[in-house]
Amino acid sequence: AQSVTQLGSHVSVSEGALVLLRCNYSSSVPPYLFWYVQYPNQGLQLLLKYTTGATLVKGINGFEAEFKKSETSFHLTKPSAHMSDAAEYFCAVSGDMDSNYQLIWGAGTKLIIKP
Amino acid sequence: DGGITQSPKYLFRKEGQNVTLSCEQNLNHDAMYWYRQDPGQGLRLIYYSQIVNDFQKGDIAEGYSVSREKKESFPLTVTSAQKNPTAFYLCASSILGVGGNQPQHFGDGTRLSIL
Numbered sequence: 001a002q003s004v005t006q007l008g009s010h011v012s013v014s015e016g017a018l019v020l021l022r023c024n025y026s027s028s029v030p031p032y033l034f035w036y037v038q039y040p041n042q043g044l045q046l047l048l049k050y051t052t053g054a055t056l057v058k059g060i061n062g063f064e065a066e067f068k069k070s071e072t073s074f075h076l077t078k079p080s081a082h083m084s085d086a087a088e089y090f091c092a093v094s095g096d097m098d099s100n101y102q103l104i105w106g107a108g109t110k111l112i113i114k115p
Numbered sequence: 116d117g118g119i120t121q122s123p124k125y126l127f128r129k130e131g132q133n134v135t136l137s138c139e140q141n142l143n144h145d146a147m148y149w150y151r152q153d154p155g156q157g158l159r160l161i162y163y164s165q166i167v168n169d170f171q172k173g174d175i176a177e178g179y180s181v182s183r184e185k186k187e188s189f190p191l192t193v194t195s196a197q198k199n200p201t202a203f204y205l206c207a208s209s210i211l212g213v214g215g216n217q218p219q220h221f222g223d224g225t226r227l228s229i230l
Contacts, residue, residue, distance in 0.1 A: 045221070
């Protein structure tokens with residue numbers, strides 16, 4: 001069965017520092033991978049997605065992620081953190097045919113930015 | 116502006132009461148979804164629908180019901196059988212893709228609490 005693991009329920013970085021949010025998945029089929037961001041009391045907004053093609057994917061707000069099949073990872077990075085990046089981030093992978101390809105969600109990582 | 120509208124933003128339920136959460140989209144998407152979000156957990160799928168007049172149970176459908184009479188609308192009823200309804204409920208929609216390759220678009224959620 002598919003699963004998604006996000007390492008660290010909370011990640012704290014200083015403003016201007018590198019942001020690295022980890023996502024590992026297991027999938028029996030070629031995966032489609034997504035990162036979403038959620039601000040307090042709001043819905044989720046798509047940051048970026050990997051479907052096919054280039055393994056380094058650029059998203060909104062300066063974020064990018066790299067699909068590494070050998071490591072079954074899709075980590076999210078941003079070179080320089082901004083205070084406005086403080087939010088919760090969710091990684092998701094598409095399920096298989098048995099689940100009708102529904103998304104499997106990670107538990108989320110709260111990003112804290114220190115001034 | 117195209118998007119998904121959830122209402123109300125806050126909802127309170129009395130013991131033994133059914134309540135209905137509204138979800139409307141004007142994105143012309145075929146698929147719609149309801150998720151439940153609890154603190155520290157990822158999103159859990161309640162129901163989804165890929166076509167009008169048809170819907171499928173997700174992972175936690177017990178105590179909930181839905182209808183899909185129009186393409187634009189996918190209301191969720193939280194019945195009295197749901198003993199722990201306090202949560203943040205998110206509605207989403209997407210284009211029907213291949214193997215789950217299409218991202219989902221989210222509303223701003225409804226927060227349901229027990230009186």
